[in-house]
Amino acid sequence: MAHPSAAAAAVSSTAPAANPSSGAREEGGARSPPSPSPSQRGRAKVVIVMGATGAGKSRLAVDLAAHFAGVEVVSADSMQLYRGLDVLTNKAPLHEQNGVPHHLLSVIDPSVEFTCRDFRDRAVPIIQEIVDRGGLPVVVGGTNFYIQALVSPFLLDDMAEEMQGCTLRDHIDDGLTDEDEGNGFERLKEIDPVAAQRIHPNDHRKIKRYLELYATTGALPSDLFQGEAAKKWGRPSNSRLDCCFLWVDADLQVLDSYVNKRVDCMMDGGLLDEVCSIYDADAVYTQGLRQAIGVREFDEFFRAYLPRKESGEGSCASLLGMHDDQLKSLLDEAVSQLKANTRRLVRRQVPLTTHGKRKLSNHVWMS
Numbered sequence: 001m002a003h004p005s006a007a008a009a010a011v012s013s014t015a016p017a018a019n020p021s022s023g024a025r026e027e028g029g030a031r032s033p034p035s036p037s038p039s040q041r042g043r044a045k046v047v048i049v050m051g052a053t054g055a056g057k058s059r060l061a062v063d064l065a066a067h068f069a070g071v072e073v074v075s076a077d078s079m080q081l082y083r084g085l086d087v088l089t090n091k092a093p094l095h096e097q098n099g100v101p102h103h104l105l106s107v108i109d110p111s112v113e114f115t116c117r118d119f120r121d122r123a124v125p126i127i128q129e130i131v132d133r134g135g136l137p138v139v140v141g142g143t144n145f146y147i148q149a150l151v152s153p154f155l156l157d158d159m160a161e162e163m164q165g166c167t168l169r170d171h172i173d174d175g176l177t178d179e180d181e182g183n184g185f186e187r188l189k190e191i192d193p194v195a196a197q198r199i200h201p202n203d204h205r206k207i208k209r210y211l212e213l214y215a216t217t218g219a220l221p222s223d224l225f226q227g228e229a230a231k232k233w234g235r236p237s238n239s240r241l242d243c244c245f246l247w248v249d250a251d252l253q254v255l256d257s258y259v260n261k262r263v264d265c266m267m268d269g270g271l272l273d274e275v276c277s278i279y280d281a282d283a284v285y286t287q288g289l290r291q292a293i294g295v296r297e298f299d300e301f302f303r304a305y306l307p308r309k310e311s312g313e314g315s316c317a318s319l320l321g322m323h324d325d326q327l328k329s330l331l332d333e334a335v336s337q338l339k340a341n342t343r344r345l346v347r348r349q350v351p352l353t354t355h356g357k358r359k360l361s362n363h364v365w366m367s
Helices: 004-011 057-066 116-132 144-151 156-162 181-191 193-197 204-217 221-225 228-233 252-268 271-278 296-308 316-321 325-359
Strands: 045-051 071-076 136-141 242-248 364-366
Touching: 045 057, 045 144, 057 071, 057 136, 057 242, 071 116, 071 144, 116 136, 116 144, 136 144, 181 193, 181 204, 193 221, 204 221, 252 271, 252 325, 271 296, 296 325
Parallel strands: 045 136, 045 242, 071 136, 242 364
Antiparallel strands: none
């Protein structure tokens, strides 16, 4: 994992140091910063911290405040921006923020669908305001596509809408209804397996958009990432921001162990109460905050438990010591699924982050 002193050495080209570390050095083959091009001068200087779940991104972002004046953290996590489930989504509590201002935490209604474009439109003005008051924005990425949308002026949704004659929802039969939208991912894999690899199987909004694009134009969505626009968005000269990327890396076995321990700590910290408070047997798990890993996993448990719960029995947290064998088995299975699905998320994030690093190879990187 990245040491804050080593990270500070890489960031020193981005912002004036407040308390430079005399022993700071670049680890992991940090690249020397290229000379800024004329197009880079005058753009907002931003540090972007990326890495898999559990790698220590949030802690590193806060630690950078000890080395640089005016650090403010902008969260790029698609679940942390929703209000609620603070324990489950692992939001940094106030005492761990160490007085460092944090933005885009708990600002969106949990039922609202929030897209990459929405994030970009929210984050860009915040970053500019931080820069205008002499601060250093540190964007902490949990959602790699949010980072892409923020950095690059070439966003797929924008490109699709700007295609001449492309009116996505007019006179289209994409073959999907609200009832069978779960089949959309399988259909996308058949039509365009490259595009299917880029998105989560539960991202029905984007799946539907890709299918609409194909139905309207006959163009494969992945082709948009292989033309001139794809070549442009990795170049610093075409970036919206002047970025220094910090890639927080860790061995998968280390991350697996940390994820398992973190879930246990979350259970002790009130995760079950949080999920119980938003549980709805008729809820849709493919939009808003309920998409978060750790909500769907407890569905079977709550379906068995809630009908038996007598009024005033107590909080869901009291169930951790229950003696009902069936319920205890369901709870243990839900916790195991939460751990397994989080570990799978880590394995999806690592290649995506590596892919992003290749695409942005001309920017300053440190790992």
